[in-house]
Amino acid sequence: MSVDVTKAGREFIESLGRMCGFDEVFYVKFDEGTSERYGWVPTMRPLNKYIEYGVVNLDKPPGPTSHEVVAWVKKLLGVAKAGHGGTLELPA
Amino acid sequence: MTKLIGYVMHSSKEYVCVMQLHRPVPEEDLRRVLREFTGVIYQRPPLRSSVKRAIRKRNIYELELLEYNGSMALIRVSCDAGTYMRKLCWDIGLVLGVGAHMRELRRTRTGPFTEDMNLVRLQELSEAIYSWKAEGREDLLRKAIMPGEVMVCQMPKIVVRDTAVESIVNGAKLAAPGVAMVSNRVRRGERVALLTLKGELIAIGRSLMDYREVLEASKGIVVEPERVVLEPGLYPRAWRGGKSSI
Numbered sequence: 001m002s003v004d005v006t007k008a009g010r011e012f013i014e015s016l017g018r019m020c021g022f023d024e025v026f027y028v029k030f031d032e033g034t035s036e037r038y039g040w041v042p043t044m045r046p047l048n049k050y051i052e053y054g055v056v057n058l059d060k061p062p063g064p065t066s067h068e069v070v071a072w073v074k075k076l077l078g079v080a081k082a083g084h085g086g087t088l089e090l091p092a
Numbered sequence: 093m094t095k096l097i098g099y100v101m102h103s104s105k106e107y108v109c110v111m112q113l114h115r116p117v118p119e120e121d122l123r124r125v126l127r128e129f130t131g132v133i134y135q136r137p138p139l140r141s142s143v144k145r146a147i148r149k150r151n152i153y154e155l156e157l158l159e160y161n162g163s164m165a166l167i168r169v170s171c172d173a174g175t176y177m178r179k180l181c182w183d184i185g186l187v188l189g190v191g192a193h194m195r196e197l198r199r200t201r202t203g204p205f206t207e208d209m210n211l212v213r214l215q216e217l218s219e220a221i222y223s224w225k226a227e228g229r230e231d232l233l234r235k236a237i238m239p240g241e242v243m244v245c246q247m248p249k250i251v252v253r254d255t256a257v258e259s260i261v262n263g264a265k266l267a268a269p270g271v272a273m274v275s276n277r278v279r280r281g282e283r284v285a286l287l288t289l290k291g292e293l294i295a296i297g298r299s300l301m302d303y304r305e306v307l308e309a310s311k312g313i314v315v316e317p318e319r320v321v322l323e324p325g326l327y328p329r330a331w332r333g334g335k336s337s338i
Contacts, residue, residue: 017249
């Protein structure tokens, strides 16, 4: 078990709730760490995985549709799957 | 992560919109009608919409008049998903008795995603991608993109031990011995996010226990996963008959 990755993981987990204004208290059931042999702390993923598991809070300008913007971002990032959080109004 | 877009799409929204009144009304009349439209409203989806056009209930949590010049009103609306702003403006105009329509609309929040949460312009994203592809720099792109885990920041969380991660990824339910930590916001019957001890989102599910019960239980199912996000093969298979690498 790695102390560093366990600590970084705990910090990341606690930062999530704070990010959207929730004060969460975590109770420990099994006090154990996590091994650095498996997976990554989300902020430390290698770039290809970071992109694959990532989200962008995109400021879509009026003009192009959400679908057009998604297609454009997909192509630029070279990812197979991407989506968006909803359109304002359906195009005519 | 694209599997979670539905959860974000169906969470509450905030908009800023410009409403054009067809005749001037005194500001106090407008404020009174805006107060009437706060709380539960009934709305029929517009002709051009992708849902069944039956009258439905929606919550307007906040309806604030930001600016008013006698005929155009800038309003901020915080509401449930599936509230139509164009329709809201139209209905406000009806109640005012002068008619109104929506001129401009901007969404300022979807679920946890506010304008203060690392909002990125298309230009900035394209520059970040360029500096990565042309100059091999990762820093700008890592700033523009956030870990998808932020999508579940509002959900109560249960943290899973390394040895139980892969079985959940393969469709198993989370049992009590697999729990490392539990948040005090976990309630029976409600949606929870399952995370690894590193903070990776494993799955979204429904909790069958309150957090106190989770802490006390020595056996039994704690969470029934609904959507698995983490890919297989990252964590070891620790169950009986599996290729154990621990």
